[in-house]
Amino acid sequence: MATSSWNSICHKKPLRRRHSIDCHPSTATSYSFFLKPTTTSTATTPSLSHTTTFAISSTTPTATPSANQTVSFDVLQQHLSSRNFREADEETRRLLIVLAGEAAQKRGYVFFSEVQFIQESDLKTIDELWKQYSDNKFGYSVQKKIWEKMNRDFTKFFIKVGWMKKLESSEVEQYNYRSFPTEFIWGMDENTPEGHLPLTNALRGTQLLSSILTHPVFIGNEEEEGAGDEKEKGVSEGKGKENEGLKGLRNRVFKSDYSF
Secondary structure: OOOOOOHHHHOOOOEEEEEEEEOOOOOOOOOOEEEEEEEEEEEOOOOEEEEEEEEEEEOOOOOOOEEEEEEEOHHHHHHHHOOOHHHHHHHHHHHHHHHHOHHHHHHOOOOHHHHHHOOHHHHHHHHHHHHHOOOOOOOHHHHHHHHHHOOOOHHHHHHHOOOEEEOOOOOOOEEEEOOOOOOOOOOOOOOOOOOOOOOOHHHHHHHHHHHHHOOHHHHOOHHHHHHHHHHHOOOOHHHHHHHHHHOOHHHOEEOOOOOO
C-alpha cells in the first residue's frame, strides 16, 4: 500500500545503495544463517548514499567469500517517469530478488521468508517511486490499504485490484485470474483499478505478497490509513453494493492459479 532525504528522489538524483555481503557457499542445506546488519549513512550533496554491512555466520565454520554489489533505483525511476509501467513492473521484480539476498538471486525468485532481509529504506523507495509517478494510484502501500479494507481476503483483494475477472459466459458466477501479460493493464486511465500495479503475485503466490504488505516499513501507515477510512464510511452507496456482491465469494467457483 516524505522526508527531506526523499526529495533527492523526486529530482531524479541517483539513488544507489551499496551492500557488502559476506556469505557461505551453498554446499549444504543444513547450514543455519543469521543476519547481523550494521548500517551507517553518509549524507552527501546532492545525492543520497547508504552503506549497509551484513555479517552472515554459519553453524559450520567455512571460508566466507565476500561479494560487493550496487543496487540502483534509477532504472525503475526512468521507466515510471516515462509511464512504461510494464518495464517498471519487471524492474521491480528484479530489484526485490536482488534485495532479498544471494540465495534469491541464484534461485531467481523470492521466498516469503526472505522479505525480512529487505531494508525498510529500499522497500520504501520502491513504493514511493510507484506512488509518485502514478498519482498515488499504484504502489505497495496503496495495495496494503485495499487489502486491509478487504479484511485481508486475497480473493476479494484480487478482484478489487483487477487481477481477477468475472467470467460472463458462465451460468454460475465465476472469477478467473487474468492471463499474463495480455489481460493486465499497463497504462493509467480512469478505468485502471487502484492498486493494479506492481504485480508482486508474479513472484511467489500470496505468502510473498502478504510478507511485503506486512513489512515493518508499512506498519507505521496503519493508524494514518485508519483515520482516513473513517471519513469514507457511508459516503458511497456503490460501496455497499460492492460488498454485497462480494459476499459469499468463498462459496463460488474460482480457479486457483498464481502463475502470473
